[in-house]
Amino acid sequence: xxxxxxxxxxxxxxxxxxxxxxxxxxxxxxAEFYAAGQGVPxxxxxxxxxxxxMSAASFISMAGIIxxxxxxxxxxxxxxxxxxxxxxxxALLLAPYLRKFGKFTVPEFIGDRFYSxxxxxxxxxxxxIISVTYVIGQMxxxxxxxxxxxxxxxxxxxxxxxxxxxxxxxxxxxKGITYTQVAQYVVxxxxxxxxxxxxxxxxxxxxxxxxxxxGGYAPSGGDVAMLTKLDQVVxxxxxxxxxxxxxxxFNMFLFTMSLMIGTAGLPHVxxxxxxxxxxADARSSAGWSLVFIALLYTVAPAVGSMARLNLTTTxxxxxxxxxxxxxxxxxxxxxxxxxxxxxxNTWKTTGLLAYEDKNGDGLIQYFNEPAALVAANKAxxxxxxxxxxxxxxxxxxxxxxxxxxxxxxxxxxLAEAQLGGQSMAAQGLRGNELTKIDNDMMVLANxxxxxxxxxxxxLVAAGALAAALSTAAGLLLAISSAISHDLIKGSINPxxxxxxxxxxxxxxxxxxxxxxxxxxxxxxxxxAQVVALAFGLAAATIFPVLMMGIFSKRINKEGAIVGMxxxxxxxxxxxxxxxxxxxxPGTNWLPDTPANYIFGISPLSIGTIGAVLNFASAYIVSMxxxxxxxxxxxxxxxxxxxxxxxxxxxH
Amino acid sequence: MADRTSxxxxxxxxxxxxxxxxxxxxxxxFGLGIILRPALKGIMxxxxxxxxxxxxxxxxxxxxVLIGVYxxxxxxxxxxxxxxx
Numbered sequence: 001x002x003x004x005x006x007x008x009x010x011x012x013x014x015x016x017x018x019x020x021x022x023x024x025x026x027x028x029x030x031a032e033f034y035a036a037g038q039g040v041p042x043x044x045x046x047x048x049x050x051x052x053x054m055s056a057a058s059f060i061s062m063a064g065i066i067x068x069x070x071x072x073x074x075x076x077x078x079x080x081x082x083x084x085x086x087x088x089x090x091a092l093l094l095a096p097y098l099r100k101f102g103k104f105t106v107p108e109f110i111g112d113r114f115y116s117x118x119x120x121x122x123x124x125x126x127x128x129i130i131s132v133t134y135v136i137g138q139m140x141x142x143x144x145x146x147x148x149x150x151x152x153x154x155x156x157x158x159x160x161x162x163x164x165x166x167x168x169x170x171x172x173x174x175k176g177i178t179y180t181q182v183a184q185y186v187v188x189x190x191x192x193x194x195x196x197x198x199x200x201x202x203x204x205x206x207x208x209x210x211x212x213x214x215g216g217y218a219p220s221g222g223d224v225a226m227l228t229k230l231d232q233v234v235x236x237x238x239x240x241x242x243x244x245x246x247x248x249x250f251n252m253f254l255f256t257m258s259l260m261i262g263t264a265g266l267p268h269v270x271x272x273x274x275x276x277x278x279x280a281d282a283r284s285s286a287g288w289s290l291v292f293i294a295l296l297y298t299v300a301p302a303v304g305s306m307a308r309l310n311l312t313t314t315x316x317x318x319x320x321x322x323x324x325x326x327x328x329x330x331x332x333x334x335x336x337x338x339x340x341x342x343x344x345n346t347w348k349t350t351g352l353l354a355y356e357d358k359n360g361d362g363l364i365q366y367f368n369e370p371a372a373l374v375a376a377n378k379a380x381x382x383x384x385x386x387x388x389x390x391x392x393x394x395x396x397x398x399x400x401x402x403x404x405x406x407x408x409x410x411x412x413x414l415a416e417a418q419l420g421g422q423s424m425a426a427q428g429l430r431g432n433e434l435t436k437i438d439n440d441m442m443v444l445a446n447x448x449x450x451x452x453x454x455x456x457x458x459l460v461a462a463g464a465l466a467a468a469l470s471t472a473a474g475l476l477l478a479i480s481s482a483i484s485h486d487l488i489k490g491s492i493n494p495x496x497x498x499x500x501x502x503x504x505x506x507x508x509x510x511x512x513x514x515x516x517x518x519x520x521x522x523x524x525x526x527x528a529q530v531v532a533l534a535f536g537l538a539a540a541t542i543f544p545v546l547m548m549g550i551f552s553k554r555i556n557k558e559g560a561i562v563g564m565x566x567x568x569x570x571x572x573x574x575x576x577x578x579x580x581x582x583x584x585p586g587t588n589w590l591p592d593t594p595a596n597y598i599f600g601i602s603p604l605s606i607g608t609i610g611a612v613l614n615f616a617s618a619y620i621v622s623m624x625x626x627x628x629x630x631x632x633x634x635x636x637x638x639x640x641x642x643x644x645x646x647x648x649x650x651h
Numbered sequence: 652m653a654d655r656t657s658x659x660x661x662x663x664x665x666x667x668x669x670x671x672x673x674x675x676x677x678x679x680x681f682g683l684g685i686i687l688r689p690a691l692k693g694i695m696x697x698x699x700x701x702x703x704x705x706x707x708x709x710x711x712x713x714x715x716v717l718i719g720v721y722x723x724x725x726x727x728x729x730x731x732x733x734x735x736x
Contacts, residue, residue: 077706084711088676091718092669096725199726210708214697225698243703245689253685278736280726294711302705341707551666640662643734 003454007149010390010458011465015164017183018469022168022176026390030501033173034104034481037274040178046283046288048181049272051188052474053263053289054132054296056141057531058083059188066304067311072244073304078256084290084297085256086263088541091286094264095273097550100639104274106267106478106542107486113549115632116557117491122564124486125551126541127267128479132515133476134534139520141468148350148444149461155521161469162517169335169473170509177473178275184466189295191463194456196299196446199306202450209302217309219320230309233319237312238368239418242305248600258607262535265543268471268478278640307442310449314341315366315434325420329363347441350525354436359428367419376413380406393420409566476516480509533575536603539547540567540610548618554634555618556624563618571610575603661732665725679713680704716718 016344027033040048052642066076089404107127111120139158146157168176200212203219204226216222216228224232231241246252264268272289275472314318318327335344347353355364369377374564383406387399444464447456484505496504541564548555548563555563578596581587590596592603601609638644683691688702696704729735 074703074706077684077703080707081684081710084714085676085680088672088714088717092672092721209699213708214699214704216698227698227703246685249685253681256680256685280722280729280736283718283722285724287715287722290718294715298708298711311653330663637658640665641658641734642729642736646735 001454003457004151006454007458007461008508010455011150011462014183014187014462014466015543017165018168018180021179022172022185025172025176025179027171027173027175027502029500030104030505032175033502033505034274034477034485035271036173036178038173038275038277040275040277042276042281042285043176043288044182045272045276045285045423046290047185047292048178049269049285049289050292050296051181051185051470052272053083053269053293053470053471054176054185054188056138056145056464056468058300059192059582060141060145060440060443060464063300063303063307064442066301066444067308068437068439070240071247072240073242073301073308075246075252076575077301079251080297082256082259083263084293085260087286087290089260089264089291090269090273091283091290093472094270094545094550095282095544096279096642097639099268099273099276100279100642101635102274104271105481105485106270106546107482108490110545110549110560111486111490113632113635114545114557114560115629116561119545119557119560119564120490120606121484122561122568123542123545124482126537126564126568127482130266130534130537130542131268131475131482133518134266134531135472135479135516137531138468138472138475139516142465142472142585143520144440145444145461145464147467149458158517158520161465161472162513163521165469165473165476166510166513169476169513170506173505173509174211174271174275174477177470177477180271180473181470182364185292186472187459187466188463188470189292191466192296192303192443193299195450195452195460196306198452198456199310199446199450200302202308203309203489209299209306213302213305222320226309227305229440230305230312233309233312233316233324236319236324237366238370238418242308248377248594251600251602251605252598254601254605254608257538258605258623259535261611262537262607263538265538265541265546266534267482267538267542270473270542270546271478271481272474290541303385303446304442307446307449311442312366314449315364323420329365331363332357332642333362334416335364340451343445350441351439352436353434355434358430358433361428364433365429367432369432370413370417373410373413373417373424373431376406376410380410382406387589404408429507472516476509476512479512480505483508483512485596533572536571536575536607536610537568539607540571540614544611544614544618548615550636550639553633554627555622556628558627559618559620559622562621563614566617567610567614571606572604574610576621578603658732658734661728661734664728664732668721668724668728672717675713675717680710684710 031037039164045382063077065079066073069076098109103109107120110123121327126344139161142161143154143158146152146160147154150157168180196209197207200206200209203217203220204212204215205222206212206215212226215226217224217226231243273285276285277284315330316324317330318324336343344353357364359628383402387396387403388395390399411425414429415423416422419427419429444460448458484501488504489501544567545560545564576582577589578592579588594600594602684703684706691701694701
């Protein structure tokens with residue numbers, strides 16, 4: 001059986017399971033549609049939250065981001081700590097109290113606690129911006145996975161994915177989504193850990209990837225630590241050491257904090273804790289969620305470091321036992337003839353990997369170009385482009401002179417640049433020849449790089465789809481409930497019947513899927529940055545207002561509204577200043593490089609500062625205005641005590 | 652004791668548990684994983700230095716234990732104050 005048929009069968013079986021669950025778990029009431037009738041056991045809710053949380057970014061991208069980061073893998077630990085530490089905040093500061101409140105949506109809590117339709121509306125706007133930006137990435141993930149493994153176009157893949165989500169999310173609501181996510185969790189965790197275990201065994205001899213990460217490097221006898229070996233190999237090739245310290249500790253601190261409080265403030269994660277029967281279950285469910293999430297997140301750094309080492313030793317076979325330069329680099333003849341290296345050309349066709357034999361020696365030399373060489377090469381490319389673009393009959397002499405000057409500069413840079421103790425010019429090198437290696441390739445290609453059986457490859461395809469689909473469904477539910485429950489029932493038509501609201505929820509969900517599919521087909525060209533926006537905004541708007549709503553009796557509606565708006569505007573503006581107004585390229589006011597960041601704070605880390613400003617402005621405004629009324633103080637006192645939670649009420 | 656049943660005493664006890672837990676949360680991730688890493692370079696956990704290990708694996712294990720202990724402690728408090736469901 002060939003790989004394609006196998007992929008089709010494995011993915012087909014998982015999809016059949018998802019649809020089957022959807023038919024079994026149809027939602028009959030709004031309580032089931034919004035919160036699965038508050039009947040989900042904490043362990044299952046933990047699994048569902050795990051699948052809901054672990055998106056295409058966690059499954060496909062994260063290990064690759066850690067593996068290939070130019071600043072080294074350590075700096076990227078912010079993702080590992082941030083995306084897990086947020087659950088501590090959820091369990092301690094939000095989940096139990098919001099469950100006690102016992103309603104269906106995050107804006108509903110904000111509206112009731114701050115006795116204001118305006119506050120609820122601002123929360124709905126924040127929620128929709130956060131969730132829509134987040135869902136685009138998931139739809140792209142579905143499309144990319146389909147196109148790589150099932151030989152359909154990215155667009156067709158997107159339509160298939162949207163149809164599947166439509167079937168179980170619109171039919172089943174939160175109930176269908178929850179039980180489907182349980183199945184999706186099982187698929188994705190198996191798909192992630194099996195290749196990791198195989199790779200850990202071959203590189204470190206350790207069955208557990210978590211122990212492999214700190215274990216010895218097996219191919220050279222195991223007396224050198226895997227991480228030490230990795231540091232040695234990459235620094236030899238001119239890269240920054242994998243474990244090197246953060247260049248900007250302050251920014252890493254803020255980035256980690258931003259991801260943590262952003263995680264705790266993501267509406268689609270928070271509403272998962274509305275589905276459990278009791279307050280105590282909300283606490284334990286957060287713990288179970290983290291157990292299931294940690295299974296992937298503790299494996300990810302092992303996958304990242306080992307994939308990097310595997311990749312590097314593939315291109316420099318000598319690095320396995322000694323110095324990278326103790327044997328010639330990988331030859332094109334080997335890439336084309338050896339079956340275990342066929343993945344290189346397979347991935348080359350997807351565009352996620354590219355190589356170019358710049359000096360024509362038949363070998364692919366992979367190394368890091370020093371900054372001076374990169375700049376010289378860019379100047380040469382620009383000068384050459386200017387020459388070829390020059391109009392017919394124009395005076396080409398000055399342009400030709402510019403190219404000649406730039407060529408001399410490149411030669412000088414090559415004579416200056418060192419690799420393996422010799423200048424690059426002396427070795428006949430023209431530049432790094434592994435010209436592209438995409439973060440997203442690392443996890444998806446791992447089973448092929450490690451020469452694992454075909455069924456493992458098929459499983460990884462199903463796992464990547466499960467990760468993207470489960471997160472998309474959770475986000476779509478958060479969007480649809482904000483529209484049908486907060487906008488329609490909450491302000492436009494409060495007298496809508498139960499049946500009418502259920503229908504409205506389904507229509508809103510269908511609409512959200514159409515919008516998400518459209519944005520997935522026509523990504524605004526900023527898929528990577530929007531996730532930063534989603535976390536930054538969740539950190540700067542939703543998290544502070546929820547926390548103040550629970551822990552302070554004094555913060556009033558004026559304070560909450562001002563706080564949210566300050567967080568929203570400040571964070572968006574700081575991100576737009578570097579990434580462009582609404583991410584339109586070229587409209588940024590400041591260059592997007594660390595040298596230009598205010599106090600070195602990157603736009604990814606700004607959510608923390610936005611949150612601080614939200615807290616501060618809410619406090620100042622509340623102190624200057626009237627205290628909340630007595631019935632709100634009673635509400636706060638009641639959510640602080642678990643007793644008397646019972647079932648959620650529609651109103 | 653009368654105040655053992657009052658909801659403000661329950662809330663004060665709850666906040667104390669939260670503050671202690673948050674101190675641990677902060678120390679293992681931001682402390683050991685980021686701020687103190689350069690100072691603790693010499694201490695190794697297998698093939699990784701302590702700060703690196705806490706940043707990539709260790710703090711996640713601490714988070715797990717932390718939520719477990721918190722949930723257990725709060726359930727005990729709920730019973731003590733008679734506010735469990």
